[in-house]
Amino acid sequence: MEKILELISREVEEAFAADGYDKKYGRVTLSNRPDLCEYQCNGAMAAAKEYKCAPFLISDKIAESLSGNEMFESAESVKPGFLNLKLDADYLAGYLRQMSADEERLGCEKSKAPKTIMIDYGGPNVAKPLHVGHLRSAIIGESVKRIGRFMGHTMIGDVHLGDWGLQMGLIITELKERKPELVYFKEDYEGAYPEDAPFTISELEEIYPTASAKSKEDDSYKEAAMQATYELQHGRKGYQALLAHILNVSVSDLKRNYENLNVSFELWKGESDAQPFIPDMVQKMKDDGFAHMSEGALVVDVKEDTDTKEIPPCMILKSDGASLYNTTDLATIVWRMRDYHPDEIIYVVDKRQELYFTQVFRCARKTGLVSPETELKFLGFGTMNGKDGKPFKTREGGVMRLEYLVNEINEEMYKKISDNHTVEEEEGRKTAKMVALSAIKYGDLSNQAAKDYIFDVERFTSFEGNTGPYILYTIVRIKSILKKYQEQKTLPQDATILAAHSESEKALMLEISKFNSMMESAYTDTAPHKVCAYIYDLANAFNHFYHETKILAEMDETVQAGYICLLELTKRALEICIEVLGFAAPEKM
Ligand code: ARG
Numbered sequence: 001m002e003k004i005l006e007l008i009s010r011e012v013e014e015a016f017a018a019d020g021y022d023k024k025y026g027r028v029t030l031s032n033r034p035d036l037c038e039y040q041c042n043g044a045m046a047a048a049k050e051y052k053c054a055p056f057l058i059s060d061k062i063a064e065s066l067s068g069n070e071m072f073e074s075a076e077s078v079k080p081g082f083l084n085l086k087l088d089a090d091y092l093a094g095y096l097r098q099m100s101a102d103e104e105r106l107g108c109e110k111s112k113a114p115k116t117i118m119i120d121y122g123g124p125n126v127a128k129p130l131h132v133g134h135l136r137s138a139i140i141g142e143s144v145k146r147i148g149r150f151m152g153h154t155m156i157g158d159v160h161l162g163d164w165g166l167q168m169g170l171i172i173t174e175l176k177e178r179k180p181e182l183v184y185f186k187e188d189y190e191g192a193y194p195e196d197a198p199f200t201i202s203e204l205e206e207i208y209p210t211a212s213a214k215s216k217e218d219d220s221y222k223e224a225a226m227q228a229t230y231e232l233q234h235g236r237k238g239y240q241a242l243l244a245h246i247l248n249v250s251v252s253d254l255k256r257n258y259e260n261l262n263v264s265f266e267l268w269k270g271e272s273d274a275q276p277f278i279p280d281m282v283q284k285m286k287d288d289g290f291a292h293m294s295e296g297a298l299v300v301d302v303k304e305d306t307d308t309k310e311i312p313p314c315m316i317l318k319s320d321g322a323s324l325y326n327t328t329d330l331a332t333i334v335w336r337m338r339d340y341h342p343d344e345i346i347y348v349v350d351k352r353q354e355l356y357f358t359q360v361f362r363c364a365r366k367t368g369l370v371s372p373e374t375e376l377k378f379l380g381f382g383t384m385n386g387k388d389g390k391p392f393k394t395r396e397g398g399v400m401r402l403e404y405l406v407n408e409i410n411e412e413m414y415k416k417i418s419d420n421h422t423v424e425e426e427e428g429r430k431t432a433k434m435v436a437l438s439a440i441k442y443g444d445l446s447n448q449a450a451k452d453y454i455f456d457v458e459r460f461t462s463f464e465g466n467t468g469p470y471i472l473y474t475i476v477r478i479k480s481i482l483k484k485y486q487e488q489k490t491l492p493q494d495a496t497i498l499a500a501h502s503e504s505e506k507a508l509m510l511e512i513s514k515f516n517s518m519m520e521s522a523y524t525d526t527a528p529h530k531v532c533a534y535i536y537d538l539a540n541a542f543n544h545f546y547h548e549t550k551i552l553a554e555m556d557e558t559v560q561a562g563y564i565c566l567l568e569l570t571k572r573a574l575e576i577c578i579e580v581l582g583f584a585a586p587e588k589m
Contacts, residue, residue, distance in 0.1 A: 001107030003517040004095055005030070005039075008071065008085070012041050015065045021047050021058065028085065037076070037084035038510060044081040055081025089499035092509050096497045099515065100569045106576065108516035110152025111523075118156045118336055119145050121348035122258070122265060125162035126250040127171055127208045130257055130402040132392050132455075133350065136381045139444045139582065141348040142263045143528040144379065146580040151523040156340060159254075161270030163247060164328060167208060169229030171246060172239055173221065174211035175199070176228075184238035193238070197245035201253045204246065233275070243272075260406060262437060262582050274331035278323055281331050281369070282316060290367045291316055302362035311355070314363040329360050333369045333376075344375040346526065351380025351450055379526055382452035384444070392455050409436040412461055413469075417589060431586045436461070438468030438583045445581055446532035466536050471578065474539040475585040477546065478571045484552055485564055495561035497569065504545040508570065511541040515573050519580075528581060535577045542570050 005028060013026030025043030032040070044062065048055035059077035066075035066085075073086040099107040121141020124130050141157065148155045175198070176185050182198055183189050199207065215222040232239040251268060258264060282298070285291035290300050296319035303311045316327055336342060347357060361376040363369075370376060386392045394400045414432035417423060423431070443460035447453040463469045485491075500506035514534060522530040551567070554560040578584060 001095075001098055001102070001109065001516060003520075004513045005517060007095075008039055008087070011069065011071050012043075012062070012066070012083070012085075015062050015069075016043065016047070019058075019061050019065055021051065025058075026062075031084070033084075037074075038087055039085040041083040041085065042081075044077075044083060048081060059083050087510070089506060092506065092513065093497050093499045095513055096509055096566070096569060099512070100497060100565065100572070103572065105150075106515050106569070106573060108150075108519050114152045114154065115343035116154045116156070116340060117148055117344045117346060118158060118340060118342040119148075119346045119348065120158050120160045120332075121145075121346075122157075122159040122263070123162065123349060124159065124254055125167065126270070127167055127204050127246055128162075129205050130254065132384055132400045132402055132405055135261075135402055135405070135440075136384055136444060136449075137348050137350070138258065138261055138263045139441050140379070140381055140449050140528065142261075142582045143441075143445055143531075143580060144346065144348065144526050146582060147519070147523050147528065147531070150519065150576070150580050156267060156342070157265045158267040158269050158336075159265040160332070161247075161251075161268065161272075163243075164233075164271035164275065166225060166229050167212075168232055168243055168246065169225040169227070170211035170215060171204070171207055172228040172232065172242055173225040174207050174214070175242070178207075184242050186238065189238060193241040197249050198242075199245075199249065201249050204249055257403060260433075260437075261441075262584075269332075269335075271328045271332075274328045274335065275323075277331040277334040278327055281334055282327075285316065285367050288367065295319075300363045300367060302359050302366065304362070311358060311362070314359040316363075326356070326360055326363075330364055330369060333364050337370060337374070341371075342374060344377060345370075346377045346379055348379045348381065348449075351382055354378060354380050377526070379449060381449045382447075385452055385454050387454060387456055389454065406436070406440070409440055409457065409461065412436070412457060413439065416461065416463075431589050434584060434586045435469050435472055435589060438472050438578070438585075440468075441581060441583050442468030442471065442532060445528045446536070448527070448529050466532075468583065469589075471535050471539050471574065472585045472589060474542055475571060475574050475578070476587070476589050478542070478567050478574075479585075479587060481546075481551055482564065482567060482571070485560075488552075491564055492557070492561050495558075495565055497565045498559065498562035501559065502545075502548060504541070504548045505566070508538075508541040508545045508566070511538045512569060512573055522580075531577050531581055535574055538570065538573060 009026060009028040012028050013023040016026040017023040025047040026041060027043060028039050028041045030039060031037045041062075044055045044059035047058050051058065056077065056079055059081045062083055063075045063077035066072055069075070071088055071091050073088045074084075076084040078084055119141055121137045122134065123137055124134050145155045145157050175182070179198060183191070183193060184198070211225065215225055228239065232243060247270075282291065285300060286298075291298050294313065297315050298317040299313035299315050301313045303313075314326055315324055316330075317323060333345070336345060349357070357378040361378070364376065384392050392400055394404070410433055413436040414428060417432050417435070418428050439460040443455065444453070446466060459465065460467055461469060463473050500509055518530055518534040522528060549563070551560065551563050554563065575585065
């Protein structure tokens with residue numbers, strides 16, 4: 001379906017043209033004075049300069065031409081030359097009827113040029129517990145992915161595990177100290193390795209911090225860990241078998257965690273998967289003359305003449321020949337291009353890594369790892385802070401584990417729900433989990449990704465205000481009205497959305513009508529917060545309508561059936577939106 005603003009603009013543009021003005025002056029925007037009108041056109045102000053006359057003359061003429069146009073209830077010319085527009089209620093109802101005929105998409109057209117887009121998000125590190133820093137990447141990435149998919153693009157999410165580096169050597173070293181008898185440490189061992197891991201996830205999560213702390217105090221321990229890392233990376237079989245165990249145990253734990261967040265990935269690739277591509281990639285960079293030695297390291301210059309700040313060269317290999325985080329990211333681009341030919345790769349990573357990604361992107365482009373048509377996008381997010389304005393911590397001041405945070409909010413929500421009314425334990429827990437997830441995700445997504453925000457448990461879990469629970473509460477309210485209606489009667493076959501009977505009903509209808517344009521710009525601007533803003537306005541408009549209107553007590557059956565159709569559409573719009581944000585609504589709460 002065409003966007004309603006387009007339809008309105010076209011009509012006004014035609015009026016400009018018919019009166020002998022350039023039609024470009026007929027662009028219509030949403031009103032910035034909703035108390036006066038719904039839409040406005042300021043084109044007469046600009047046209048006045050070209051046609052050398054008073055703007056008021058032009059806006060008067062256009063208003064005149066639009067009078068009697070069935071799209072508008074009123075078209076008013078106001079001094080010094082604005083055009084204030086109100087949509088005809090029948091016309092608006094017709095637009096909404098068309099929307100509701102398309103239950104899946106509410107008239108939002110898929111992109112005419114669908115792309116293949118890879119999205120790199122999550123970014124957890126194997127064997128290290130997920131902490132709140134990883135929360136944002138998961139939440140934002142998942143939503144960006146779902147929005148893109150809704151718009152018709154092929155979205156491929158890759159978790160990009162941090163599974164390559166010193167942490168692996170540290171774990172191996174600590175394990176060796178604790179259980180030196182394991183076959184993995186026998187250098188001349190030729191047989192098969194056991195199928196079961198020699199540790200559980202809780203052991204693994206304890207082993208890593210212990211090893212990391214030891215290495216900071218004990219140089220020889222650190223030396224051993226580096227040696228183990230080196231041997232692992234150079235093919236020592238026992239260590240590779242251990243790596244496989246670490247990965248297995250860790251990945252199943254991660255999957256469980258992400259599942260609780262309603263986040264899932266198409267690809268579970270990691271840094272280690274990129275390693276085989278490094279030698280050829282580096283050789284080619286050398287052969288093509290892009291990589292050169294600088295202070296013992298192999299680098300590619302990436303600064304550009306127009307830079308206003310210093311962009312350091314991209315380091316490819318350290319002086320000891322070891323690869324780096326960059327090298328891995330570049331080699332990851334190699335297999336992504338080879339296997340998926342993406343039109344775009346989006347990285348959802350902490351904004352503190354922005355300079356780093358500038359280097360990587362430039363290097364990839366310069367050395368021809370990506371084709372010129374492939375876009376590399378960095379979506380940097382800000383820090384999640386506690387109420388004290390500092391990065392979110394546990395009460396004791398430690399790094400907050402994601403799992404604990406989620407459990408805490410679940411608990412908080414369960415208390416609220418069971419305080420409100422009696423619920424069965426199991427049902428209540430399930431509902432609490434759904435509402436808690438909406439609190440966490442909406443609390444995050446309603447901010448522009450790049451901004452830091454304060455994770456305020458009390459505010460986020462509130463059923464009032466700009467929160468996830470408020471949105472869910474609104475959906476549940478609509479569901480309950482619909483259910484009551486269905487218990488009393490069946491919706492007549494010819495029931496349909498009718499022209500608004502009140503200001504509040506029309507306001508609700510106007511909000512709904514923005515759906516397709518909102519979704520499109522949420523996609524174009526990679527901006528889930530636009531979806532949040534839309535549903536917040538929509539929920540407010542609905543609740544206002546609800547408080548002013550007797551829906552179930554309405555005596556006129558046709559009017560009532562019209563309300564029910566409007567409620568269905570409101571519910572559907574809210575549901576599609578929370579679906580792309582990555583959470584869902586319960587039946588009751
Ligand atoms: N594992 C990294 C971290 O915890 C994030 C990975 C981001 N993605 C990437 N392609 N570098 O900081």
